[in-house]
Amino acid sequence: TIAKTYEKHENAKKTGYLQRVLQVEKASFSPLVMTTTGGLGKEFSSVLKRLEEKKAGKTGYNYQDCIRYLRLRLSFAMVRSVTTSIRGHRGVRGRGAAENCQGPDDYLYRVD
Secondary structure, eight states, rough: OOOHHHEEEEEHHHHHHHHIIIIIIIOOOOOOOOTTOOBBBBHHHHHHHHHHHHHHHHHOOOOHHHHHHHHHHHHHHHHHHHHHHHHHOOOOOOTTTTOOOHHHHHHOOOOO
16 A cells, blocks of 8 residues: 555665664654655654644744645755756856857866
């Protein structure tokens, strides 16, 4: 079932990261497991609910608006992450590199 799949992935993340987080960073660790269709693992769901409660209490907005806001932000962050991993980062290569180039070929093959 899907719940077993979430649990399997949560346990795999805990196995890989929990000891380091507890010993080195002296912090807690909750694996954030989700599917591409938007399903959330048990621990991720509880973390998200806690964040939503804090946001609602801090801002004075109602709980439903905070849920919508955080899930929307999470969705866009995930889409941005997936898009970047598929096509690569296409930001500025470096400042000042284009100033010293004679033409487009110099910019493409230049090594700083």
